[in-house]
Structure formats: structure tokens, C-alpha cells
Amino acid sequence: MFDPATFIFQLFWMILIFSMFIPFMRSASVKSSREALLRSIEKKRGSRVITLIHRQEAVNFFGLSMRRFIDIEDSEEVLRAIKMTPDDMPIDFIIHTPGGLVLAAEQIARALKKHKGKVTVFVPHYAMSGGTLIAIAADEIVMDENAVLGPLDPQIGQYPAASILNVVKEKDINKVDDQTLILADISKKAIAQMKEFVTELLKDKFGFEKAQELADKLCSGYWTHDYPLTVEEVKKFGLNVSTEVPDEIYTLMNLYKQTEQRRPSVQYIPISYRKSEREK
Structure with a gap:
């Protein structure tokens, strides 16, 4: 005998199980599309393409969001990719990041600088802080005309190292607490270390004196960190x-969009209105 209650119960579980698999199926499809596009770019440019793209994306069927930054896992993967690339093969590095761990960014920058083939860093939107450190290690930076990089002044906790030093400089040292003095000591070392590293990255391009001058401007707190x-x-x-960013890179960035768990803030008809592209 047909039991409506049993049928509804079974249907509910079938829908629930199916809904759990949909995000995984979608993720596999997007991953496959990304890899196919990366391979297409590699064939077109005769290069190894490496991406470092941090966007807040929804993960699993609960729709939880996760914000990413440059970390040790990123540097390990990038170093492995560079190791697998022939010395004379160009590397195209696509980066989109707010920054992250200094150690990881320095490892990536140093490895790119050592690579004998041409290294091109593409910045379709922004590469701040550690992302900028990686970009300046390249032989060429290709930025969208509206893309931005950022300053390299170290941050100690939630405060800029340069600002901590200014507090100690402008205030009577007898009125400065021990914790601030400790932070000031760390800040002084952090700024000196970053200047030294940036100078080392740039001296082959500009000579030691100019590299040192540029390192001082980027690392000394001349601007706010998000400038x-x-x-x-x-x-x-x-x-x-x-500013000659290939169209394929913009297409690739579209494959990293956050899944639509809510009403999107920005909407438009996703076709080009440029006359030259409409005629193709």
C-alpha cells in the first residue's frame, strides 16, 4: 500500500543527498574549465602558467565563505611548480591577492628571480603587499590599466611598523610602556630586513643605489599600507x-567568482560592447 508519509520522507532524503553532491560536481566542473584555460594559455605563449588567486569563495553545501591570503602552502606549491619548469622556459605568473605572510611571499619572489627564463607577472585587478613583492621580482609586470600594486611597509600585528617607530620617536621614552618598546624594536628590524630584501631583488635592474632608494620609499611607511x-x-x-593583459586572463578570473549565495552587488549584461569585438 502506498504510504504518503514514507514517500515524502524518502523524497526528502534523496533531495538532501543530491544537494550535498551538487557543490562538488560544480567545483569539479569549474576546476576542469580552469585547467583547460591554463593549458590553452601555456600553448599560446609557450610558457608555464602559475596562478596565485585569492578570492572569497563559498565552500561546501552550507555556503560558508573563506578568505585566502598568501601562506606557506601557497609558497610550497609555487616552488614545486617552478622546480618542474625547465630553466629556459618562460613563466607567466597570474596574481590576485591582498597579500599575506612575508616569509611565503619572499620565498616565491626569490624563486622567480632565480629562474633563468623570462618571468612575467600579470595583475588583472590588484596585488597588494606580498603580492607586490612577488610582482617586482619579475622581468615584466603586465597590469590592467586600472589595476594596482601596494606599498611594502611591514605590519606588526594590527599596526604599521613605521607608525610604531614614530610613537617612540615623538614620545618621551620614559612614558612609553614596555610592550610598545618591544614592538618598536621588532618594527625597526622588520623594516630593515624588508628594505634589504627589496634592494636585493631590484639591484640587478637598477644598480645598488637606485634599488636602495626605491626600497626605502616602498618600505618606510611613505604611504598607508592600502595605498x-x-x-x-x-x-x-x-x-x-x-598594460597588454591577454583576454584569456580576464576569462580565467571569471572562473574564480564567488558562488551566488545572495543577491549580487554588481550586475551587467556579460557581453562586450566594443565595436571591434562585436564584429568578430
Whole structure:
């Protein structure tokens, strides 16, 4: 005999189980699309393509969000990819990040600098802090005309190292607590270490004195840490910068969009209205 209650109960469980698998199926499909596009770019440019893309994405069927930063796991994977690349093969490094762990960013930057083939870093939107450190290690930086890099001044906890030093400098030391003095000591070392590393990255391009001058400007707290360094400003530094970002990289970024768990803030008809592209 047909039991409606049993049928509804079974249907409920079938829907629940199916809904648990949908995100995994979608994730596998997106991953496959990303890999196919990366391979297409590699064939077109004859290079090894490595991506370091941090976007807040929804994970699993509960729709929980996760924000990513440069960490040791990232540096391990990048170093492994570089190790698997022939010395004379160009590397195209696509980066989109707010920054992250200094140690990890320095490892990646140092490895890219040592690579004998040409290294091109593509910045479709932004590469701040540690992302900028990686970008300046490249032979060429290719930025979207509206993309930005950022300053390299170290951050100690939630405060800029340069600001901590200013407190100790401007205030009677007898009125400064021990914790602030300890932070000031760490800040002094952090700024000196970052300047030394940036100078080492840039000295082959500019010579020691100019590299040291640029390192001082980037690392000394001349700007706030989130100050956007535009294409025009980066070119003034003397770095090799262009704005010819391949269309495939923008397509790739579309495959990293956050899943739509809520009403999107930005909407538009996703087709190009440029006359040259409409005629294709």
C-alpha cells in the first residue's frame, strides 16, 4: 500500500543527498574549465602558467565563505611548480591577492628571480603587499590599466611598523610602556630586513643605489599600507610595466567568482560592447 508519509520522507532524503553532491560536481566542473584555460594559455605563449588567486569563495553545501591570503602552502606549491619548469622556459605568473605572510611571499619572489627564463607577472585587478613583492621580482609586470600594486611597509600585528617607530620617536621614552618598546624594536628590524630584501631583488635592474632608494620609499611607511600604486606610479619607479593583459586572463578570473549565495552587488549584461569585438 502506498504510504504518503514514507514517500515524502524518502523524497526528502534523496533531495538532501543530491544537494550535498551538487557543490562538488560544480567545483569539479569549474576546476576542469580552469585547467583547460591554463593549458590553452601555456600553448599560446609557450610558457608555464602559475596562478596565485585569492578570492572569497563559498565552500561546501552550507555556503560558508573563506578568505585566502598568501601562506606557506601557497609558497610550497609555487616552488614545486617552478622546480618542474625547465630553466629556459618562460613563466607567466597570474596574481590576485591582498597579500599575506612575508616569509611565503619572499620565498616565491626569490624563486622567480632565480629562474633563468623570462618571468612575467600579470595583475588583472590588484596585488597588494606580498603580492607586490612577488610582482617586482619579475622581468615584466603586465597590469590592467586600472589595476594596482601596494606599498611594502611591514605590519606588526594590527599596526604599521613605521607608525610604531614614530610613537617612540615623538614620545618621551620614559612614558612609553614596555610592550610598545618591544614592538618598536621588532618594527625597526622588520623594516630593515624588508628594505634589504627589496634592494636585493631590484639591484640587478637598477644598480645598488637606485634599488636602495626605491626600497626605502616602498618600505618606510611613505604611504598607508592600502595605498593603491597605479600603473602610472609603478612606471615612474622605472619598472618594466605594460598594460597588454591577454583576454584569456580576464576569462580565467571569471572562473574564480564567488558562488551566488545572495543577491549580487554588481550586475551587467556579460557581453562586450566594443565595436571591434562585436564584429568578430
